[in-house]
Amino acid sequence: MARIGAEERRQDFIEATIKVIAEHGIANATTRRIAAAADSPLASLHYVFHTKEELFYSVYESLINMPQQSLQAPADALPADSVGDMLRQLVKWFIAHPERAITQFELFFWNLRNDPQMAAKIYIVSLEATQQAIQKATGDALDHAARTTVSRLLINLFDGLLLSWTAHGDPERLEAETETACKAVRLLVESY
Known part of the structure; x- marks a missing residue:
């Protein structure tokens, strides 16, 4: 063996x-x-x-890192388009892996109830990973404060889209809602 x-x-x-x-x-x-x-x-x-908590944290880290690694930014895209496209790609990745979306929600809410400090740590890890992905996609087009604001909006929109999708399960509705969210992200990035 x-x-x-x-x-x-x-x-x-x-x-x-x-x-x-x-x-x-x-x-x-x-x-x-x-x-x-x-x-x-x-x-x-x-x-x-x-510990089981160590396992769960490793699972959550994996759920943050896996989709981030698959992001592709077109070389000639404007920063606003790159960030909007990031959101679109993340939603598509999780839709292709629905068990990961469900697990991510389950783990976050379990931590929120059982270990609020861990839930806060998980959010910070998500925020930092998102900031790094935005930096990679936009170069120096956004300063740190702008990247932080855009990252928070991206996380909020992403979580909302996935939560909504898990409730309604309609791919066409999700696509339309994702496009609306991408427009909001592009407008925010353009404002910087």
């Missing part, structure tokens, strides 16, 4: 946790169920992640 490296095993547990939370909710995301979904012994899960 081939031995699995620690980083690969870590990713297996993160993917299994996403699947379990999306299917069963966070209240039923037991370490035993997660280990079974990863096709791994429970002891391995506890070796890689010392």
Whole structure:
């Protein structure tokens, strides 16, 4: 039997946790169920992640980083168009991975109820990742204060769009709402 490296095993547990939370909710995301979904012994899960909270935080980090890595900014686009397109790409990425959208909401609200400081930390990590993506897409077109403001709006619009979509499930409505949100983002960026 081939031995699995620690980083690969870590990713297996993160993917299994996403699947379990999306299917069963966070209240039923037991370490035993997660280990079974990863096709791994429970002891391995506890070796890689010392606490369930550590596992959940790693899952949340993964949910922030994965879509950010897939963002593509056209080389000749104006900064306002680049940021609007970022929002569009993020929504499309999560729609293609609905279990990740559900898990992200579940984890954030679980942390908000159980560990408000962790929820605040998660928001800060999201904000910083968004600021970095905007910096990459726009270069020096926006100063730090502007990037912070635009990042907050982007996060608020993104979360609202996904929450709305999980409730109504209508892809055409989501596309129309996303385009409206992209216009709002473009207008804000243009104002700087």
